[in-house]
Amino acid sequence: MKKNIIAALMITAMTAAAAGCGGNSQTATSAPDTAAAGSSQSGGESSGAADSENSAVQDGASYTIGIGQYAVHGSLDNCREGFLQGLAEEGIEEGKNLTVLYENANGDGGMGTQIVSNFLSQDVDMVCAIATPMAQTAYGATKRTDIPVIYTAVTDPVIAQLATEDKMPAGNITGTSDKLPVEEQLQMIRQILPDAKTIGIMYSTSEVNSQSTLEEYKEAAPEYGFEIVESGVSTAADIPLAADNLLAQVDCLNNLTDNTVVSSLPIILDKANSKGIPVFGSEIEQVRIGCLASMGLDYIELGKQTGRMAAQVLTGAAEASEMPYEIIEEASFYGNSAAAENLGITLPEELVSSAAQMFDTIGDSNS
Numbered sequence: 001m002k003k004n005i006i007a008a009l010m011i012t013a014m015t016a017a018a019a020g021c022g023g024n025s026q027t028a029t030s031a032p033d034t035a036a037a038g039s040s041q042s043g044g045e046s047s048g049a050a051d052s053e054n055s056a057v058q059d060g061a062s063y064t065i066g067i068g069q070y071a072v073h074g075s076l077d078n079c080r081e082g083f084l085q086g087l088a089e090e091g092i093e094e095g096k097n098l099t100v101l102y103e104n105a106n107g108d109g110g111m112g113t114q115i116v117s118n119f120l121s122q123d124v125d126m127v128c129a130i131a132t133p134m135a136q137t138a139y140g141a142t143k144r145t146d147i148p149v150i151y152t153a154v155t156d157p158v159i160a161q162l163a164t165e166d167k168m169p170a171g172n173i174t175g176t177s178d179k180l181p182v183e184e185q186l187q188m189i190r191q192i193l194p195d196a197k198t199i200g201i202m203y204s205t206s207e208v209n210s211q212s213t214l215e216e217y218k219e220a221a222p223e224y225g226f227e228i229v230e231s232g233v234s235t236a237a238d239i240p241l242a243a244d245n246l247l248a249q250v251d252c253l254n255n256l257t258d259n260t261v262v263s264s265l266p267i268i269l270d271k272a273n274s275k276g277i278p279v280f281g282s283e284i285e286q287v288r289i290g291c292l293a294s295m296g297l298d299y300i301e302l303g304k305q306t307g308r309m310a311a312q313v314l315t316g317a318a319e320a321s322e323m324p325y326e327i328i329e330e331a332s333f334y335g336n337s338a339a340a341e342n343l344g345i346t347l348p349e350e351l352v353s354s355a356a357q358m359f360d361t362i363g364d365s366n367s
Contacts, residue, residue, distance in 0.1 A: 056315040057091040063126070063314050064099040066119030068138060070131035071107040071259040074285025075178075078299035079130050079152045079306070086307020092314060107236070107263060109133055116141040126150060126314060128306070129175075131259055132160050132209045139173045148313050148320035151175030152306040153299065155209035155257060157325050167324035174313075174323040176306045178257055180282055181331035182216045184295040185254065186224045188333065189280055191348055192293060193252060198227050200250035202242055202268070204260040205232040213256050239264045243271045253279040255286055265289065278343050284356075287334040288363045293347065294334045298356070302328045332356030 067083070069076050080102070084094060092098050101119060105112040116138050119127055127142060127149045129135040135151035139162055142149055152175050157163035162170050189199065201217060203210035218228045231246045233239055239261065246253065253272055255261065261268070269290045272279045281291030283299055305326060312318040333351050336359040340347050352358060 056311070056317050057097065058315075061315075062097045062099070063092060064101065064122070064124045065126045065128055065310070065314075066101045066116075066122070066124040067103075067128045068112060068115045068119065068130065068134045069102070069104045070112060070129075070134040071263050072104055073259070073262045073265075074288070075257060075262065075283050075299045076130050076153055076259075078285065079303040082300035082303020082305075083128060083130075083152060083307040083310070084303075085300070086304035086309075087311055088307075089304070090308055090311035090315075092311050105134060107259060109137065112137045113141070120145065120147065126310060128152070128310065132156075132207060133259070135162055135173070135175070136160055139171065142173075143171060146172070149173040149175075150306060150310045150313065150320065152303055153178045153257070154325075155179055156212040159208050159212045163325050169321050169323065169325070172319075172321045174309065174320045174325050176302055176309070177325055177327045178283075178297055178299070178302055179327050180213055180216075180257065180297070181295050182213070182220050184331050185280065185282070186217070186220055186226065188293060188295045188351065189226070189252065189254065190224045191351065192345065193278065196251035197225070198229050198250040198252075200229045200231065200246040200253045201256065202231045202233060202239070202246060202253070202261050203256055203258050205234055207258055207260065210256050210258040210261075217254070233260065236260055236264050240267060240271070243268050247272060247275050247277055250277070252277060255279060255281050255291060257282050262286070265291075273342060276343060278339075278345060281334070284334050287336050287339075288359050290336065290339050290362045292336060292339045292343065292345065293351070295331045296334055297328055297331060301330075335359070336362065338362050 067080060069080060094100050101122060103115040105115055112134050127138045127147060129138040129149055129151040130153055132154045135154050138149045154160055154177055157177055158165055162173055201214055203214050214230060221228045229249050231242045233242050265286060269279055278292040281287045281294040281296060283294060283296035287294050305328060313320045333355045334357050335347050335352060335355050338361050
């Protein structure tokens with residue numbers, strides 16, 4: 001695949017200050033993961049590769065993908081793992097015919113720009129962008145090249161200016177959305193907390209996906225007898241004080257997939273637990289580390305769905321510019337009985353019996 005690398009690097013440099021189109025949150029408290037730069041990421045290796053006769057991969061074909069991840073937290077890690085599994089299912093497997101360059105921006109938009117520039121300089125066949133800010137940066141940097149971008153964990157591709165209202169790509173970019181099941185989440189919270197009146201939601205003011213989802217919650221909440229109390233933060237350093245202020249006003253917290261907030265979720269959980277206030281998550285990893293429950297998404301499955309789309313583009317079966325983005329349809333109940341016991345809450349049997357997974361311990365956020 002021939003690429004206009006020089007032009008891409010020029011446009012990247014020109015747009016570095018605006019990388020992320022307002023969706024970047026430069027809030028990392030740790031240094032960027034430069035140790036992985038340019039190296040092969042082996043953590044997501046899958047044994048589910050398709051047989052060669054069932055794959056569109058031609059004999060002797062090999063591919064290089066640059067995976068840029070915006071932040072370090074469980075849901076995005078699961079997306080990356082699932083992405084590699086989805087590729088392997090289609091016969092594109094790391095160590096055989098796939099080279100993976102993986103870098104993590106640790107929540108730093110400027111580092112995200114450098115990551116994509118590095119991928120372009122190494123002549124990758126595709127950029128996989130995990131989370132909205134990284135997807136926006138990758139799209140801006142690759143516009144004048146023929147390098148396709150596949151994104152995942154982008155809540156609202158339309159508001160992020162990556163797609164049109166009919167789900168069609170804004171350019172040579174497509175992928176999957178982790179649009180949250182807002183109605184189902186509110187129904188679940190009402191079922192678990194029949195007397196609750198206020199729900200607190202913390203979000204990053206610079207992440208467009210969070211603002212979009214917040215508006216959905218504010219619109220739907222009255223139907224379930226809730227008032228949404230919001231708290232916007234600019235950086236991770238704002239979160240401890242914002243959490244204290246928010247917890248003084250609400251009956252429970254509801255977490256989004258906001259990258260800045262999720263990265264600080266252990267701090268929020270500690271403060272909420274000390275006040276006996278339940279925190280609801282938006283996906284399985286948040287429940288595993290101590291959120292009470294979620295009608296959430298399986299981010300490994302979301303990643304697999306993205307990997308299968310990427311395989312179509314790599315093998316020439318489809319063009320990214322012609323593929324509408326996809327939304328994972330199924331939301332499942334996840335609960336944490338240990339968190340419930342700590343809070344003195346009994347999870348309804350109807351939910352527990354239908355759970356995709358129940359946790360009886362509170363996991364380590366770093367595991």
